[in-house]
Amino acid sequence: MPLSRQLSLSLLAVLILVFIGTLWINANNTRDFVAQQLASHAQDTATSLGLSIAPYTATPDDLPVVDTMMNAIFDRGFYQSMILRDAKRNVLIEKHNPDSVEGVPLWFRNLLPLNPPESTTDVNDGWTMAGTLTVKSHPGFGYQQLWQNALQAFWMILAVFIGALTLLYALVKMITTPLLAVVKQADAISKQQFEQIGLIPRTPELKRIVLAVNRMSAQLAKLFNQLSSQAERYRDFAYKDLLTGVANRRAFELAFEQLLADSEQHAQGYLLLVRLTSLNEVNSNLGYQAGDEYVKLVSQELCTVLTHSQLNGDVYRMSGADFVLLLEDTEQQTCIAFTQRIISQLNAIEKSEYRLGTAHVGVGSFNFGDSRTDVLERADNALSGASATTDRWQLARQEDLHHSNTEWRTQLNTILQQNHADFVAQPIETRQGDTLYNEWFARFNADAVTGNSEQAQRYLPMGQLVPASVRLNYAQKLDELLIASALKQLTTQTHAIGLNVSRLSLSQTSFHQWLINALPQERTACAKLVLEIPERALVNGTDDLTHLIAVLKARGVRITVERFGAQLAAITHLRKIKPDYLKLDGRFVRNIHNEPDNQLFVQSLVNIAHGLNIQVIAEMVEDEAEARCLLDLFVDHLQGYHIGIPTDTKV
Missing domain, CATH: 3.30.450 (Beta-Lactamase)
Structure with a gap:
């Protein structure tokens, strides 16, 4: 009472x-x-x-x-x-x-x-x-x-x-209001919401209590902000170019290696290699300060064009004169149009001292499983060709044949008509070796889609299917199909299952309503479902997304934020949505036992997450050395081929 x-x-x-x-x-x-x-x-x-x-x-x-x-x-x-x-x-x-x-x-x-x-x-x-x-x-x-x-x-x-009752009510309110405010503030502090009590009581004893809790909240807020700032400083020091503020070569290598090796996302896209062709002359003739201004100007233009394009990409500075833009899940025509906008913008800021032009661009494609060296070599060859053309850009010759949009649309319609998906499951284990939940990856039988039953069973390349669904506006329908297929098997599973939801689906309120209606009514069934949402969805999210996550958690669904750490801006959103788990971006996990910078950064992220009562998962753990290092950094759960390979959910 x-x-x-x-x-x-x-x-x-x-x-x-x-x-x-x-x-x-x-x-x-x-x-x-x-x-x-x-x-x-x-x-x-x-x-x-x-x-x-x-x-x-x-x-x-x-x-x-x-x-x-x-x-x-x-x-x-x-x-x-x-x-x-x-x-x-x-x-x-x-x-x-x-x-x-x-x-x-x-x-x-x-x-x-x-x-x-x-x-x-x-x-x-x-x-x-x-x-x-x-x-x-x-x-x-x-x-x-x-x-x-x-x-x-x-x-x-x-x-x-x-009259005595009125005085009694006033007396009780005078005593309990500050105490309730202190209790509310204590609850907020436990959720890392460092609020201040604005109404200070006049009663000396109560006033001392309120002021003491306010001081404690302020100190904890300062400590948490220092911890967040420390993580950002670690990240900036290790992965950011000091001159331009964009990510550096080290960050590019980690991100690109993880992208090419990510068997879950099967990423594909384009790499743009941008070279400031007049930088050496500017440094020689006008000095390094003018050269730095040149570099910063181009960097700002690249970031501006990328932001306005709303493509899924990042800018990196590779060396003094070279920048790289990574565009994920982007089709060729979109990449060409984006490259032309970059050239047009760079030409617009060209100065007389840039005698060889502001910059040239070489474009090369990449797919899951490619070698980073091969992709960079293709882009560099295209860059060499671009220096000899008036367009100042060139696309590397494509040797792979891709499905046309019409063919992909036909296959996607067939998949949706079948209204079924197969899954493979990969376990996520606790420090004690127990299964936290199984992450399910969808796959579609290519022979079932094409109607061919004579060949051995083949599966559609998800690295091409997923970008095609985004490109052709099928992403939400595909997500709904996958979730509905998984929910049919939910009650028969021993362990909870984790499903990935695309950023585009999460941005649609129609998907929010569909998902709420599709969930089982029983809370025990919902407790077996873990939804994994990308970190980028938090950064670009809306109040509708926050409301959706609150409704899902109230129904018993658990939330995992995946690829965490790539954008520290998402930390500010964690207090609102209160996810159950954070899954570290694989770029910081690969070979972490030999990467002191990554160890410091991961330890900072783990401290922040634990301060918010959120458990941390490390994905793409491939060997014992990585697993041991991550456990020493107090990561809570592990996932990867070292922990368990994906297996058929029907087994």
């Missing part, structure tokens, strides 16, 4: 007891006073009436006079009975009024009974006693007086009681 309710009920009980006690004492005292008044009234009447009728009681013929005198007093209604007896106790005259009392409830008379005593006086004829007169006052008038007094006392005490 809350403290406010305990205080309120305790003080209310005291006030009620005081109210009832005061009312009872007042009514009881009034009853005693009325009883005394009735007794005194009866005794006075008996004495005075006895003296008045004494001369007439000796003679029987004078009894009518006595009766008249008694009627004159009895008829006023203040008496319940009058009895005149002779010396032998025989009743001479007897008068009675009914016991009824008007205007007073029966329960009140039963609660506070009035029993007025009988007052008796001797009636003397000279020195001889002629008889006795007994008078008893009627209790009706006493009850009426007692009832009126009780009503007045009740309303007066009730008014005082209400």
Whole structure:
């Protein structure tokens, strides 16, 4: 029971007891006073009436006079009975009024009974006693007086009681409001939300408590911000070019190696190699400061064009004069149009001192499984060709045949019509070796799509299927198919399953509503589902995404943010969505036991996540050395071929 309710009920009980006690004492005292008044009234009447009728009681013929005198007093209604007896106790005259009392409830008379005593006086004829007169006052008038007094006392005490209740409420609020604010602030601190209590109470004791908690919250906020800043400084120092602020060659190598080896995403796209062809001349003729300005100007233009294009890509500075742009999930025509926009923008900022032009661009494609050296060689060869053309850019010759958009659209429609997907599962294990959950990867039988049943079973290349679904606006439908197929098998699984959701689907409110409606109604079933959302979705997310995640977590679904660490801006969003797990970007996991910079950065990310009560998963763990190093850095869970290979979910 809350403290406010305990205080309120305790003080209310005291006030009620005081109210009832005061009312009872007042009514009881009034009853005693009325009883005394009735007794005194009866005794006075008996004495005075006895003296008045004494001369007439000796003679029987004078009894009518006595009766008249008694009627004159009895008829006023203040008496319940009058009895005149002779010396032998025989009743001479007897008068009675009914016991009824008007205007007073029966329960009140039963609660506070009035029993007025009988007052008796001797009636003397000279020195001889002629008889006795007994008078008893009627209790009706006493009850009426007692009832009126009780009503007045009740309303007066009730008014005082209400006033006391008001003061009690104010007192309880004065005590509990700061305490509730402290409790709320403590809960917020546990969620890494370092709020400050704005309303400071005047009561010295409560004021000291609130100010102490505010100071603690401020210190923890400062500590957490320092930790986040430290992680950013580690990242900037190791992976950012100091001159331009874009990612450096080390960051490119990590990101590109991970991209080419990511068996989950099967990435494909284009690499743009941008070379500042006039940089050497500018450095020689105008000095290195002018050369630095040249580099920064080109870097800003590249970042601006990439931002406005809304493509999934990043800018890296490879060396003094070379930049690289990685474009993921991009088709050829889109890449060509993007490259032309870059050349147009760079030509627009060209100066007279750039005698060889601002820059030239060589473009080469990449796919899952390619060698980084081969991709860079293709782009470099294209760059050499670009230096000899007026367009200042060139696309490397394509040797691979790709499905046309029409063919991919046909295959995607066939997949959606079949309304079924197969999965392979890869386990994510805890430090103790238990399975946290299995991540499911979709696959589609190419022969089933084409209708060929004679060849050995083949599967569509997901590295081409997924980009095609994005390009042709099938991403949401494909995600809905995969999730629906997985949910059909959810209740039969021993372990929870993890499903990837694309960034494009998460940006659609129609997908949000579909997903909520598709979830099982039972919370125990929803608890077996883990949705993995990309880190980039948080950076570009909206309030609708935050609301969706809150609804999913309320239903029991767990949330994993994957590829975490590539964009530290996502850290600020973690406090809002409160994911259950963070999956480190694979670029920081590969060969981590030989990479001190990556170890420092991962340790910073783990500290931040644990400070937010979020568990950390490391993916793409390929050997024992990587696993041991990650466990030493307090990573909670591991995933990769060293932990377990993907297996058929039907097995």
